[in-house]
Amino acid sequence: MRKIELAALPGDGVGIEVVESAKDVLHTLADAHGGVEFSFTTFPWSCDYYVEHGEMMPKDAMNTLKQFEALFLGAVGNPALVPDHISLWGMLIKIRREFELSVNVRPAKRMKGIASPLANPKDFDFVVVRENSEGEYSEVGGRIHQGENEVAIQNAVFTRRATEKVLRYAFQLAEKRNSRLVSATKSNGIVHSMPFWDEVTKAVATEYPHVNVQSNHIDALAAFFVTKPSEFDVVVASNLFGDILTDVGSAIMGSIGIAPSANINLEGRYPSMFEPVHGSAPDIAGKGLANPIGQIWTAKMMLDHFGYDELGQTLLDAIEDVTESGIKTRDIGGTSTTKEVTEAIKSSILQ
Amino acid sequence: MRKIELAALPGDGVGIEVVESAKDVLHTLADAHGGVEFSFTTFPWSCDYYVEHGEMMPKDAMNTLKQFEALFLGAVGNPALVPDHISLWGMLIKIRREFELSVNVRPAKRMKGIASPLANPKDFDFVVVRENSEGEYSEVGGRIHQGENEVAIQNAVFTRRATEKVLRYAFQLAEKRNSRLVSATKSNGIVHSMPFWDEVTKAVATEYPHVNVQSNHIDALAAFFVTKPSEFDVVVASNLFGDILTDVGSAIMGSIGIAPSANINLEGRYPSMFEPVHGSAPDIAGKGLANPIGQIWTAKMMLDHFGYDELGQTLLDAIEDVTESGIKTRDIGGTSTTKEVTEAIKSSILQ
Numbered sequence: 001m002r003k004i005e006l007a008a009l010p011g012d013g014v015g016i017e018v019v020e021s022a023k024d025v026l027h028t029l030a031d032a033h034g035g036v037e038f039s040f041t042t043f044p045w046s047c048d049y050y051v052e053h054g055e056m057m058p059k060d061a062m063n064t065l066k067q068f069e070a071l072f073l074g075a076v077g078n079p080a081l082v083p084d085h086i087s088l089w090g091m092l093i094k095i096r097r098e099f100e101l102s103v104n105v106r107p108a109k110r111m112k113g114i115a116s117p118l119a120n121p122k123d124f125d126f127v128v129v130r131e132n133s134e135g136e137y138s139e140v141g142g143r144i145h146q147g148e149n150e151v152a153i154q155n156a157v158f159t160r161r162a163t164e165k166v167l168r169y170a171f172q173l174a175e176k177r178n179s180r181l182v183s184a185t186k187s188n189g190i191v192h193s194m195p196f197w198d199e200v201t202k203a204v205a206t207e208y209p210h211v212n213v214q215s216n217h218i219d220a221l222a223a224f225f226v227t228k229p230s231e232f233d234v235v236v237a238s239n240l241f242g243d244i245l246t247d248v249g250s251a252i253m254g255s256i257g258i259a260p261s262a263n264i265n266l267e268g269r270y271p272s273m274f275e276p277v278h279g280s281a282p283d284i285a286g287k288g289l290a291n292p293i294g295q296i297w298t299a300k301m302m303l304d305h306f307g308y309d310e311l312g313q314t315l316l317d318a319i320e321d322v323t324e325s326g327i328k329t330r331d332i333g334g335t336s337t338t339k340e341v342t343e344a345i346k347s348s349i350l351q
Numbered sequence: 352m353r354k355i356e357l358a359a360l361p362g363d364g365v366g367i368e369v370v371e372s373a374k375d376v377l378h379t380l381a382d383a384h385g386g387v388e389f390s391f392t393t394f395p396w397s398c399d400y401y402v403e404h405g406e407m408m409p410k411d412a413m414n415t416l417k418q419f420e421a422l423f424l425g426a427v428g429n430p431a432l433v434p435d436h437i438s439l440w441g442m443l444i445k446i447r448r449e450f451e452l453s454v455n456v457r458p459a460k461r462m463k464g465i466a467s468p469l470a471n472p473k474d475f476d477f478v479v480v481r482e483n484s485e486g487e488y489s490e491v492g493g494r495i496h497q498g499e500n501e502v503a504i505q506n507a508v509f510t511r512r513a514t515e516k517v518l519r520y521a522f523q524l525a526e527k528r529n530s531r532l533v534s535a536t537k538s539n540g541i542v543h544s545m546p547f548w549d550e551v552t553k554a555v556a557t558e559y560p561h562v563n564v565q566s567n568h569i570d571a572l573a574a575f576f577v578t579k580p581s582e583f584d585v586v587v588a589s590n591l592f593g594d595i596l597t598d599v600g601s602a603i604m605g606s607i608g609i610a611p612s613a614n615i616n617l618e619g620r621y622p623s624m625f626e627p628v629h630g631s632a633p634d635i636a637g638k639g640l641a642n643p644i645g646q647i648w649t650a651k652m653m654l655d656h657f658g659y660d661e662l663g664q665t666l667l668d669a670i671e672d673v674t675e676s677g678i679k680t681r682d683i684g685g686t687s688t689t690k691e692v693t694e695a696i697k698s699s700i701l702q
């Protein structure tokens with residue numbers, strides 16, 4: 001029996017509800033399967049925690065988390081309590097950076113029983129690989145002058161090391177899939193970082209001669225996600241562009257409430273972190289209405305990460321079983337509660 | 352009889368065809384109406400011009416253009432001949448900046464007879480107001496170190512002057528429309544420029560107490576354009592965010608081939624520039640297949656700019672007459688040529 005030690009970080013808002021659901025489902029799956037056990041230790045770090053302690057996580061949090069094999073995060077943020085940049089840079093982005101979670105893998109695919117807002121979506125099934133540690137998200141910058149003369153400078157920092165890393169990961173993923181890679185750029189408008197990104201793309205491409213790689217400007221690419229999503233296989237993007245593209249990806253899937261993600265430490269030096277794409281959704285938090293599918297699908301990505309691909313597939317099948325049968329939360333056109341969807345997925349697993 | 356002196360800059364690819372169409376339509380409209388005449392002087396500045404002369408435009412181009420009341424531009428760029436950043440920064444972006452075309456106004460609305468890729472688009476009709484002179488598009492930055500240690504730095508520069516300008520324009524437009532403004536931000540990830548943008552938004556908002564203003568992160572906002580476009584009225588965004596949003600806006604309209612834009616010099620010190628959102632589309636250039644509607648709708652924005660709102664409305668009605676009747680280019684599901692659509696719009700005007 002393998003026992004996998006996981007840190008649960010439910011965070012804020014609906015994060016608390018959906019992490020509970022996904023843990024429940026994972027336990028059911030492991031029990032039914034045998035041979036593996038998931039042991040969760042839960043940490044209450046969140047905006048509520050900040051209000052009490054003046055920090056999102058205790059000083060030794062990163063040391064504590066480092067002991068685990070993976071982190072299972074819900075959602076961080078409650079702007080009514082703590083400004084977003086403080087909560088996020090104090091927890092979500094902090095973990096992404098300090099644990100060198102260099103890539104953020106975010107699949108988008110058409111799911112059975114979930115209506116896409118697109119009239120004719122065909123079957124799309126692609127993965128966005130997002131740089132997750134640098135780029136446009138940066139604390140480098142500042143301001144000069146005051147009043148009408150004030151100027152704010154924001155530095156985006158692109159290192160060859162991190163850029164190569166995310167590109168190699170994307171090329172390798174494309175090799176395992178359909179060997180088609182699209183790289184998001186904007187070198188016509190953003191003339192330092194993006195031509196650099198393009199150059200590194202070209203250089204890394206020579207290592208993967210069988211992958212067909214093509215660059216699209218981010219504006220056109222975001223539009224293509226709407227007009228021809230079925231043409232994509234793997235898409236690789238900078239931190240900001242990946243952020244935008246994956247929300248559009250979630251939108252065409254039918255709801256941001258179902259989209260999963262994996263933040264991967266490629267070297268295995270630190271635990272990887274698994275979190276859904278959605279946020280804490282303060283408006284529906286605590287009402288039992290949140291869609292648990294994003295978090296449960298995220299658990300599937302964690303299973304894949306640990307080599308339990310078959311279990312992962314069982315889980316994804318169970319999700320689609322349930323959505324197909326019409327047991328759905330409100331965001332995807334149903335009337336079911338978080339609990340009802342969770343129970344239905346558990347039942348499907350046990351069938 | 353008022354005679355308006357315009358510089359035509361067809362540029363590259365389909366730009367040449369659609370500017371010809373739109374000029375033709377404008378002449379027909381002015382003749383039919385009486386009282387106004389549009390006089391075009393055409394300049395051949397383009398990537399072809401670059402190949403011959405080593406520059407996109409002659410040294411005194413800006414002085415020449417300054418004499419005109421407005422510029423009517425097709426599209427710039429032909430990456431097979433000239434790298435994009437050279438062609439664009441040598442012409443399109445150069446004009447936007449040197450003529451202080453501080454705002455780029457880009458409407459998105461559901462058009463009669465044009466299918467949206469959205470299953471249930473309702474009627475949407477909104478305007479994106481894009482900052483057009485600074486921000487993420489900047490020549491400030493560079494590189495340090497080589498090989499595996501190389502780092503590229505890209506500076507985004509946000510001045511209070513330019514930020515206030517675009518925001519005031521957006522608030523004023525919202526006041527004239529339905530008093531609802533959404534400001535695109537990403538202050539949770541981009542912690543210098545975007546909090547600055549948010550602060551200026553808040554400060555300018557106090558001058559327009561009747562406008563309901565709300566901030567959305569760019570990732571969510573791009574997704575909302577897909578999931579609930581009918582909820583938007585005026586959206587204000589930075590240079591990059593406006594670029595991305597307006598391509599998604601074009602996508603939900605049914606084709607980037609129909610989307611118009613106006614680059615406005617607010618002080619009236621320089622000529623404003625009118626150009627469609629689409630590019631030069633080298634793949635279909637010269638084949639008579641380009642959709643002229645983006646350029647013709649752009650002419651409508653130019654008419655509005657000169658106070659000929661009624662003529663502008665006539666033109667928009669004629670466009671919708673024709674799309675509704677099924678005379679459409681391929682990008683919007685028809686089989687007609689550029690010429691056929693142009694002639695049909697002229698006929699509709701003359702009816």
Ligand SMILES: CC(C)[C@H](C(=O)O)[C@@H](O)C(=O)O
Nearest residue numbers: 188189219439444594628630
């Ligand atoms: C061609 C490119 C530089 C330009 C931009 O990004 O501004 C275009 O995409 C646009 O939207 O006008």
Ligand SMILES: CC(C)[C@H](C(=O)O)[C@@H](O)C(=O)O
Nearest residue numbers: 088093243277279539540570
């Ligand atoms: C909350 C925010 C900082 C975060 C991001 O932009 O990375 C989120 O949008 C995401 O996609 O994970």
